[in-house]
Amino acid sequence: MNFLRKIFAESGKLVEKGKPLSWAYPVWEAADTIFFSTNKQTSNGPHIRDNMDIKRTMFFVVIALIPCYIFGAYNIGYLNSLALDIERSLLANTLFGLTYVLPILIITFIAGAICELTFAIIRKHEVNEGFLVSCALIPLTMPPDVPLWQVFMGTSFGIIIGKEIFGGVGTNVFNPALTARAFMYFAFPTKISGDKVWAVGPDGYSGATALAIPANPVEYDTASNLFAASTQFDFSLMNMFLGLIPGSIGETNKLLIIGGALFLIYCGIASWRIIASSIIGLVCTAFLFNLLSGFSTNAMLTITPLQHLLIGSFLFGTVFMATEPVTSSHTNTGRWIYGFLIGVLTVIIRSINPAYPEGVMLAILIMNMFAPLIDYYVIQSNIKMRLARNV
Amino acid sequence: MELFNSESKKIISDPINVNNPISLQVLGICSALAVTIRLDQAIIMTLAVIFVLCSSNVILSLIREYIPARVRIVIMLSVIASLVSVVDELLKAYLYDMSKQLSVFVGLIITNCIIMGRAEAFALKNSPSKAFLDGLGNGFGYGLIIIIVSFFRELFGAGTITLPDGGAGYVLWSIPESWYAAGYENIGLLVLSPGAFIILGLVIWAQREMAGIEEEA
Numbered sequence: 001m002n003f004l005r006k007i008f009a010e011s012g013k014l015v016e017k018g019k020p021l022s023w024a025y026p027v028w029e030a031a032d033t034i035f036f037s038t039n040k041q042t043s044n045g046p047h048i049r050d051n052m053d054i055k056r057t058m059f060f061v062v063i064a065l066i067p068c069y070i071f072g073a074y075n076i077g078y079l080n081s082l083a084l085d086i087e088r089s090l091l092a093n094t095l096f097g098l099t100y101v102l103p104i105l106i107i108t109f110i111a112g113a114i115c116e117l118t119f120a121i122i123r124k125h126e127v128n129e130g131f132l133v134s135c136a137l138i139p140l141t142m143p144p145d146v147p148l149w150q151v152f153m154g155t156s157f158g159i160i161i162g163k164e165i166f167g168g169v170g171t172n173v174f175n176p177a178l179t180a181r182a183f184m185y186f187a188f189p190t191k192i193s194g195d196k197v198w199a200v201g202p203d204g205y206s207g208a209t210a211l212a213i214p215a216n217p218v219e220y221d222t223a224s225n226l227f228a229a230s231t232q233f234d235f236s237l238m239n240m241f242l243g244l245i246p247g248s249i250g251e252t253n254k255l256l257i258i259g260g261a262l263f264l265i266y267c268g269i270a271s272w273r274i275i276a277s278s279i280i281g282l283v284c285t286a287f288l289f290n291l292l293s294g295f296s297t298n299a300m301l302t303i304t305p306l307q308h309l310l311i312g313s314f315l316f317g318t319v320f321m322a323t324e325p326v327t328s329s330h331t332n333t334g335r336w337i338y339g340f341l342i343g344v345l346t347v348i349i350r351s352i353n354p355a356y357p358e359g360v361m362l363a364i365l366i367m368n369m370f371a372p373l374i375d376y377y378v379i380q381s382n383i384k385m386r387l388a389r390n391v
Numbered sequence: 392m393e394l395f396n397s398e399s400k401k402i403i404s405d406p407i408n409v410n411n412p413i414s415l416q417v418l419g420i421c422s423a424l425a426v427t428i429r430l431d432q433a434i435i436m437t438l439a440v441i442f443v444l445c446s447s448n449v450i451l452s453l454i455r456e457y458i459p460a461r462v463r464i465v466i467m468l469s470v471i472a473s474l475v476s477v478v479d480e481l482l483k484a485y486l487y488d489m490s491k492q493l494s495v496f497v498g499l500i501i502t503n504c505i506i507m508g509r510a511e512a513f514a515l516k517n518s519p520s521k522a523f524l525d526g527l528g529n530g531f532g533y534g535l536i537i538i539i540v541s542f543f544r545e546l547f548g549a550g551t552i553t554l555p556d557g558g559a560g561y562v563l564w565s566i567p568e569s570w571y572a573a574g575y576e577n578i579g580l581l582v583l584s585p586g587a588f589i590i591l592g593l594v595i596w597a598q599r600e601m602a603g604i605e606e607e608a
């Protein structure tokens with residue numbers, strides 16, 4: 001440790017104010033605070049009494065994501081072995097998947113780091129670690145064989161347009177990771193939607209996601225029957241819960257996501273109100289649609305609330321994206337409203353809009369936009385209530 | 392008045408740079424979004440707007456002493472509308488394909504805020520020669536932005552660069568097939584109107600940065 005301390009102390013002198021290398025101070029600062037907590041202290045109150053600064057907070061999110069990465073890699077290998085009809089060991093499957101996951105991850109981090117460092121140097125502020133979480137989230141929302149240059153573009157877009165132009169971490173309106181995905185979703189639709197992209201197989205191999213099955217049925221039937229009739233993949237509830245189905249890299253295994261959610265809630269990072277209320281919103285709306293499904297030939301309306309929870313990326317989105325502290329509502333009442341509407345919008349976009357079988361991304365982005373408005377009215381009504389009490 | 396003294400230079404160069412009607416005043420956005428899918432459309436649109444803007448400025452400036460203030464909007468509109476009709480007919484006569492592509496947006500030059508804005512803010516208060524220069528400057532300022540926007544939208548959205556000719560447009564350059572074979576893909580988003588917003592936003596960002604203009608928060 002002393003050795004490291006020495007290196008940073010020595011190199012720190014090179015980037016002090018007035019030295020020729022002073023433009024590189026943000027780079028030095030970022031590397032330094034990974035290893036050592038900062039020695040800058042607030043001189044007057046209020047003081048924060050623990051080490052949970054933004055860097056540690058972000059780090060916990062990344063820890064919660066690691067299991068999703070590992071399972072995502074395994075799932076790629078598993079689906080590939082299904083497509084090729086071969087037997088492979090667990091380890092071989094995971095390694096096969098890693099050859100897809102790691103390049104995406106590396107490209108994402110390179111793109112994110114370039115954007116973040118450029119802005120830090122131009123704007124002369126310290127590198128903010130927010131981009132690490134955005135970059136850790138982006139690969140999990142990608143299909144496995146997405147072209148890497150598109151990942152690069154998407155990430156840069158997410159970091160610059162989603163975050164930097166609003167002033168950087170803490171002042172952004174939209175979740176940068178979802179902004180990146182939304183950009184790629186609309187810019188390169190063939191590589192991130194449809195049925196060719198979710199599983200790695202021989203050329204032209206297609207594997208529809210669970211949501212695509214009731215979205216484009218050959219013949220009208222209830223969603224449960226359609227899932228049972230699907231022979232290519234096993235869309236039983238258990239299998240969907242364990243995530244052995246096609247989908248974005250990190251979203252399929254619900255068990256790990258629930259584990260991650262509990263961890264984040266325990267650490268006080270994710271808001272349980274948002275997660276709970278979005279699940280309530282989703283279940284209520286799905287239940288309502290089930291009641292109405294008799295009047296329509298849209299098979300999406302027959303998906304039961306439990307299936308809605310297990311298919312697609314709803315849980316992943318609500319746990320890791322919707323709860324992002326900056327872009328969600330900041331008041332507790334606001335969080336209930338914000339989460340509830342995410343759940344409602346998700347089912348509405350999934351079921352009623354024929355163009356998009358999955359609606360979580362769009363639902364969260366829409367509610368990101370309304371979060372400040374919700375907060376404003378919550379605060380105003382609180383002020384009114386307290387004034388009325390004092391008359 | 393000497394034609395190119397510093398004052399008249401300023402009248403022309405200001406709207407191109409530091410007082411650009413699109414990127415600084417954020418006027419005329421509707422047509423900037425609508426006709427920027429292809430470069431040739433943007434070029435023809437620019438010429439049409441420059442023609443209408445210069446002529447309406449000069450005409451309104453000539454008759455500015457005789458326009459009663461109460462009915463000036465009606466008079467401005469009738470002058471602009473007649474000029475737009477002339478442009479519309481000219482396009483139909485000589486550039487039929489282009490007028491089909493631009494369709495309703497030629498007619499909508501009437502409602503382009505830049506033209507009404509310049510007539511109201513400048514032509515009614517200045518001499519015809521100054522008004523002409525002002526029209527020219529604002530026309531170029533408008534054209535500069537929509538040509539930049541349409542260049543990027545067409546290049547990255549559709550993979551071509553099209554210049555105007557008598558017919559359906561002359562394709563100057565298009566992305567070679569080998570690029571597509573190597574995995575390149577057009578950005579479909581840019582052909583849609585959100586793409587225009589994004590590119591326009593980036594252009595505004597770049598220009599304000601270069602001109603050193605900061606909006607108060």
